[in-house]
Structures are given as C-alpha cells and as structure tokens.
Amino acid sequence: MTVSKTTSQYQAKQVAPGGFDEEGCALQLGELSELLGYSLKRAQLKVFEDFLRCMAPLQLTPAQFSVLLLLDKNPGRNQTEIANTLGILRPNFVSLLDALESRDLLTRMRSPSDRRSHVLMLTDKGRATLTRAKKLVATRHEARLIEVLGPADHKALLGMMAKIAREF
Amino acid sequence: MTVSKTTSQYQAKQVAPGGFDEEGCALQLGELSELLGYSLKRAQLKVFEDFLRCMAPLQLTPAQFSVLLLLDKNPGRNQTEIANTLGILRPNFVSLLDALESRDLLTRMRSPSDRRSHVLMLTDKGRATLTRAKKLVATRHEARLIEVLGPADHKALLGMMAKIAREF
C-alpha cells in the first residue's frame, strides 16, 4: 500500500562503480569487464534508476508503466493474460493492479462470459496518464539513452536485447 | 545458510514471454518492445539464468564468481574495497563472504597494519575453483551468447553495456 518509492536504488554515495576506491588506487577489474552478465546487470540497474527519475512526476514504476502500455494496446484482457505476457506471476500481479486501480488508472470488471475472470481496462485517467508517461519516457529517458549511445547503437541494442530475451 | 539455489529464476512453465497466450492469440506488445529497460531486464534475467545453469557443477552465483575473479586480480584488499568495486553494500557483503569462506574458497585475515580491516585472499582451492569456473563460463555460457549474437555483435554489446554502466 506504500506509494513511496526510493529513488536511490543504488549505493550512489559510494565509489563510482568501475574500479576506483577513495585513494584513487584502481582495482584491476580483469576478466570482469568481459563478463556480459556483469555489465548487463549494472546497465539494467542504471536504466531503471533513470526511468524512475524521469517518471517521478507521475510516480510510475517500470512494471506499472508496462501494464498501462500493454492494457492500452490490448483492452479487455484478463489478469492472467496480461501477467503472463509480462512475465509476472499472478499472485504478484494482484497487488500491482490494486495500486493502479486505487489510483483510478484502470478498472477490474467481472467478465459476463466467464465470471471467474476480470476484464481489465484503462480508465480515462489511465489513458491520459499513459499519454503523459509516454512523453516523459520519450523526451527524457530514451532521449538520454540515444544521446549516450547514438541512434544507430541504440537501435542495434534494442534488437540484441530482444534477441537474447527471445532466443536465449 | 541455505545452499540451495532455485534454478528456475523465471516463471518458465508459463507462456513464452513475448506475447502469446495459450490460445495462440498474440497480445500486441506495442511500444513495449521499443522500451529498452523492458528488454534489458528480460535479457539480464535470461543471461543470469543461463549462467547459473552453466555454473551448476561449481554452485557459484554470478556475484560469488565476480568476487573470486576480483580477488584473484587484487589479492590483499579488504572487504570495503572489494564490495565497493562490485557495487555491493558492506552489510550485504558479509554473508556473501561467509558462504565463500565456509567453502574454503577464500580467507579473511586481520590486517597487521590496520587491525580493523580484513585482508581477503583466495585459497588454493579458491584459485582452482576459479580456474574451473572460468572454463565453464567461457565454454558454455559466453560461447552460447556468441553463438546467438555472433562474435561482432557480442563484442559490440559488451562495449555498449559498459558505456551505459559508466556514463549513464
């Protein structure tokens, strides 16, 4: 039920991760820098951290944003379908939806055809919030990524990530 | 104290993440596929999952492996230095070291020059395990990644991840 969200998400006040301690005496990273999983995780944390910062005005987490995005493109689906598509387990999806529903961003409606399931739909407020959220992501978050990587690499990266998530 | 490690790490038995439910009726991912953070996290989970699978014979997690790797290249450092370099908070580093020390892979030694700090060093068994671990990572894990991505993309990906982790 807590709405607060720590924006730190990372032990920032410490040493710049990457191998320099406070005496300026570098540790040898060695083969660590060639370990994809290592840099992948670090990059992922940074990206999520930046996402939260950019999305601070709307107080949406990456998971919440992805739910709104998916619901907008797929109205009328039930909880299991949305949760499965996002790789979220149904039990954990309940409280996620509770939070969004309590903010009046979406509605749960008993399906008339199958009264076990809940039909999920964005509210007007949900659609408006999503529109604003997409603008924030595009102009702040993705823009910064493209700035760092360059447009070509950014696009290539998207393709590679999708490939790993799909074929690996 | 539990040594067991769930290898699932992902709700595998469910729908193939990516947008197909059990009726074969695809959900529209829409802009979700263009959201780097989304695919980045999914890819990261897959890579860690594969790492655990490849490393199963040695029962080393990615974090544990990175500690051994860093200690090998930087013997004689204390806990704070190693933890900071890896982006691990000191309190959380304690139990990580406990596990490795109880397996006789490394030793904590009170520093003679500063009796507050612990000098960390790999044991012979630790070095031997690291050698085997590096072989597993190279021949199973990274090899599979290179197979999926191709050597050029794999190398480019490493560079981009490091860049994000560094400059973002």
Added chain:
DNA sequence: AATAATCGTTATGAAGTATATCAAATAGAC
C-alpha cells in the same frame, strides 16, 4: 586524552519473486 571516523558486523525493513492453497466459476467425463 577526547572526539571523530572507519571497518566489519548485526539487526532490520522494503521490494521482488516464488510456491501452495482457497473459494468461486467453468469445463469436461461419465
């Protein structure tokens, strides 16, 4: 000598993620 800072550690809490189980509703077997 008195105070402050650092090191490893403990305790603790917040999230994220996983499983088992339940009541209600539906589907399928006979």
Added chain:
DNA sequence: GTCTATTTGATATACTTCATAACGATTATT
C-alpha cells in the same frame, strides 16, 4: 445432470536481493 477436474483471482507465506541504522573494536584527528 451430476461428479470431478481445471481455471481465475486472491491470500498467505517464504526466500532472495537491496538498503539503512547502529554497535564494538580500532585507528585517525584534534
């Protein structure tokens, strides 16, 4: 048409990861 099995959303629960506060021992600073 009844009985059983399955599915849906939900609850309870547990484990892992990540973060902060605080402590004793030691060192540094004043």
